[in-house]
Amino acid sequence: MSIKITKMIAKTHCYIGQNHPNYVIIHETDNWAKGANSRAHATAMKNGNLDGTVHYYVDSQECYQTLEHQDGAWAVGDGKGKYGITNKNSINIEICVNPESNYYVAVDRAAQLAAMLLNQYGWDTSHLKRHYDASRKHCPRRILDEGLWDNFVKCTKSYMKKGTNAGSVKPVKEEEPAKLYRVRKTWADSKSQIGAYAYLDNAKIACPAGYSVYDWTGKNVYTNTTAKTGTQATKLKGLTPADLIKKIGPLFTADQLKTGVLASVSMAQFILESGWGKSGLTQKANNAFGMKQNLSGNTWPGSKWDGKSVVSMRTGEQKKNGEHYTITANFRRYPCIEDSIGDHSAYLAGAKNGNALRYAGLKGCKDYKKAATIIKNGGYATDINYVNQLCRIIEQYKLTDYDVKAGNTGTDSKPAATTPTSTTTQKKTFKVKVTANDLRIRKGPGTDYAFTGKYTGKGRFTIVEEKGGWGRLKSGAGWICLTVNCVTRV
Numbered sequence: 001m002s003i004k005i006t007k008m009i010a011k012t013h014c015y016i017g018q019n020h021p022n023y024v025i026i027h028e029t030d031n032w033a034k035g036a037n038s039r040a041h042a043t044a045m046k047n048g049n050l051d052g053t054v055h056y057y058v059d060s061q062e063c064y065q066t067l068e069h070q071d072g073a074w075a076v077g078d079g080k081g082k083y084g085i086t087n088k089n090s091i092n093i094e095i096c097v098n099p100e101s102n103y104y105v106a107v108d109r110a111a112q113l114a115a116m117l118l119n120q121y122g123w124d125t126s127h128l129k130r131h132y133d134a135s136r137k138h139c140p141r142r143i144l145d146e147g148l149w150d151n152f153v154k155c156t157k158s159y160m161k162k163g164t165n166a167g168s169v170k171p172v173k174e175e176e177p178a179k180l181y182r183v184r185k186t187w188a189d190s191k192s193q194i195g196a197y198a199y200l201d202n203a204k205i206a207c208p209a210g211y212s213v214y215d216w217t218g219k220n221v222y223t224n225t226t227a228k229t230g231t232q233a234t235k236l237k238g239l240t241p242a243d244l245i246k247k248i249g250p251l252f253t254a255d256q257l258k259t260g261v262l263a264s265v266s267m268a269q270f271i272l273e274s275g276w277g278k279s280g281l282t283q284k285a286n287n288a289f290g291m292k293q294n295l296s297g298n299t300w301p302g303s304k305w306d307g308k309s310v311v312s313m314r315t316g317e318q319k320k321n322g323e324h325y326t327i328t329a330n331f332r333r334y335p336c337i338e339d340s341i342g343d344h345s346a347y348l349a350g351a352k353n354g355n356a357l358r359y360a361g362l363k364g365c366k367d368y369k370k371a372a373t374i375i376k377n378g379g380y381a382t383d384i385n386y387v388n389q390l391c392r393i394i395e396q397y398k399l400t401d402y403d404v405k406a407g408n409t410g411t412d413s414k415p416a417a418t419t420p421t422s423t424t425t426q427k428k429t430f431k432v433k434v435t436a437n438d439l440r441i442r443k444g445p446g447t448d449y450a451f452t453g454k455y456t457g458k459g460r461f462t463i464v465e466e467k468g469g470w471g472r473l474k475s476g477a478g479w480i481c482l483t484v485n486c487v488t489r490v
Contacts, residue, residue, distance in 0.1 A: 003112045005056075007065045012048040015072030015088055023090040024117050025076060026110060026152070027054065027131045028097055028140035032453045036098040038064045058113055059096040060105035079135030086134075091117055095140060103142065105180060108197050111152055115159030125153050125160075138438060147284050147311045155202045162199070180216060183207045187218045230336025233286050236277035241397070241468040244276055249402040251341055256404045259302070259345040260363035264399035265371045266345060268390040271397075275481055276469055277337075278446055285311045285333035289344040293330040300350030304343040309333035348375065366403070368394050385488050429464050432471065436486035441478040445470035452478045460490060 029041060038057035042064035044050050045057075053074045055067040067073055075092040076085055095110045097103055114128055121127075130149065131139035143149050181203035185192040194211070197203040203213040204222055213222040231251065236244055248270065252263035273290050274282040282288050293310050310330040334340045351358045359378040365371040372390040375381070383389070394400060439456045442449045445467040454477060463471035463482070471482045481487065 003063055003109065003116060005063050005065050005113075006042075008042040008046050009068060010046045010048070010053065010066050011071075013045075013051065013053045013074050014067055017070055018088050019070055019072035019091075020089055021069055021091050021121065023085050023127050023129050023134075024114050024123075025085065025090045025092045025129050025131055025134060026114065026140050026143070027075065027092060027094045028142060029057075029094050030097065030139070030141055032097055032099060034099055036096060037101055038062050038094075038096050040098075041094065041096065042066050054092040054094045056091075056093045056113060057096060058093060058106055058110050059098065060102040060109065063109065063113060076131060076134035078137055083134055083136075085129060090129075090134070095143075097142065104193065107143065107148065107152065108155065108180070108202070111155040112159050114156045115162075118156070119160055119163065125157055128153060128156060144313070145280055147280060147313045150311070151205065154205055155197065158199060158202050158205075181221065182214050182216075183211055184214060185211055187214045187220070230338045233274075233277055233282045233288070233337060236337075237283060239277070241276060245397060245399070248277075248337070249399075251338060253402045253404060255341050255345050258342070259349050261345040261348050262365060262368055262371045263402045263404065264368050264394045265375070265390060266341065266348075267399050267402060268368075268372075268393040269344070269375075270341070271393050271469065272389055276446075281311070281313050281331055284313075285309075285331060286337055286340050287311075287331050287334055288337060288340045291332045291340070291344060291347070293332060300347055300352070302342070302346035302350060304339035304346065305332045305334065348380075353378070368400065368403075389488075428466070429462060429474075431460055431462050431490050432480075432482065433460050433488050433490045434458055434480075434486055435488075439480055439486060441473070441480055442470075443478050445472070445479045449479070454478075456480060 029036065031041070038059040039062060041050070041057045045053055045066050051074065053067060055065060055069065055073055057064045057066060069091055072086075072088040073090070073092045075087060076090060077087050079085060093110055093113060095103075095106050097106075118125065118127060130143070131137050132144065138144060143152060181197045181200050183194050183197075183203055184190065192211075194208075200213065200221065204224075207213050207222065207224045209224050211224055212220050215221050231248070236247070239247065245267070249263075249267065252267045252270070255261065255266065256263040270277070270288045273279075274288040277283075277288065281290065291305075309332065311333050313329065313331055332340075332343070334343065348359050349363045359374050359380070362371055362374045362378075365374065369387075369391055372387045375390075376387045380386075434456050435458055437455065437457055441452045441454045441456060443452055444450075456473075461480075462474035464474045465472040466482065467479075469482055470479045472479050482489075
């Protein structure tokens with residue numbers, strides 16, 4: 001496999017002759033403007049109009065080399081070498097995210113380019129890094145947000161084995177369909193596409209259960225027929241808060257009967273931590289509680305996790321002084337929501353801190369405020385407002401309707417057939433405090449609405465409408481999620 005590279009070499013804003021490459025670093029431009037493709041960025045860099053510089057820009061159609069490898073880019077200096085990666089020991093690739101470019105095709109082409117460079121220098125994929133690895137900057141943003149990094153590395157390895165080189169393949173003409181294998185639910189459902197790949201093997205690796213691989217003519221060449229049992233997070237995405245609670249409420253009631261963990265508290269955690277079942281982690285891995293690969297440094301009885309299935313995602317943490325920070329971590333992947341609930345409750349009931357139960361007193365506790373406090377004090381969450389957030393959700397949406405009442409044995413433990421009445425749109429004005437710089441503003445109340453390309457930044461903001469855990473900004477900029485850790489009411 002070859003990739004066509006056009007050279008447009010710059011000699012400004014770089015360290016001429018001072019680079020001694022040891023890493024290939026992946027970035028994203030974060031430039032969603034129309035026309036902000038690889039050629040536009042290369043031209044701007046050539047003209048000295050960009051403060052940051054890299055060695056390559058790639059989109060779904062073209063690839064430009066903008067620095068010689070011997071010249072160091074102004075790309076990862078924000079890390080100041082703290083993590084071993086510098087501007088003078090790295091080759092840097094920017095993936096363009098402009099709207100005209102097919103993002104997933106651009107990512108695949110970046111994997112081809114990375115494979116070519118790794119082969120050229122005789123390196124393995126331990127030399128393939130993200131900008132995040134150099135400085136802890138949230139970059140490449142979409143790769144991190146969508147949990148694509150592990151698959152990116154796998155694809156790069158595959159291209160390395162096939163011997164990707166520069167030069168012989170002409171650029172795909174815009175009027176011609178790219179000869180790529182696309183992963184979708186159906187050929188007609190283009191919105192369901194989760195990737196496009198030059199090799200069938202890579203497309204199969206990325207194809208989850210219930211999806212198929214189609215060639216460039218629309219022919220189905222592979223279907224992942226692995227059976228899915230239990231509730232799938234993808235079926236929750238379009239539900240209103242009221243419908244979601246009605247659907248998952250009985251799952252938490254059943255879990256309380258098995259584990260003794262109060263249904264209302266577990267369900268509030270589900271709502272808070274999964275963004276009403278719509279978070280990227282929940283949708284990709286049926287992981288509704290942010291359960292990491294390793295927790296508390298031990299194991300616990302009754303775990304529903306298979307011990308190996310993981311997905312890499314970004315996550316927000318908070319220090320004791322209230323300062324927010326982000327890390328990338330491996331999270332557990334489950335076959336269904338029921339297993340996520342079961343593993344979460346098994347952890348709460350059985351995890352230990354030394355020889356003592358980490359959440360002693362939680363099992364069988366009937367007071368949701370006390371139960372939430374036990375969970376927080378056991379070290380479950382770093383957010384200092386965690387208990388208040390859980391209690392607010394429980395009270396607002398009447399989640400105690402799903403708690404198993406004292407004396408129930410299971411035969412009459414079904415919650416009352418009531419629909420929470422507080423899930424409708426509320427137009428009461430209030431203020432929130434945002435303590436993170438990268439809280440996304442969306443065009444509507446949910447992650448299924450488009451990202452506006454803007455962030456709130458830190459500060460206090462007025463909310464004029466609330467719907468399903470989302471708030472509409474008074475400024476008119478859009479909607480923000482109110483249930484994430486970096487947002488608190490004031």
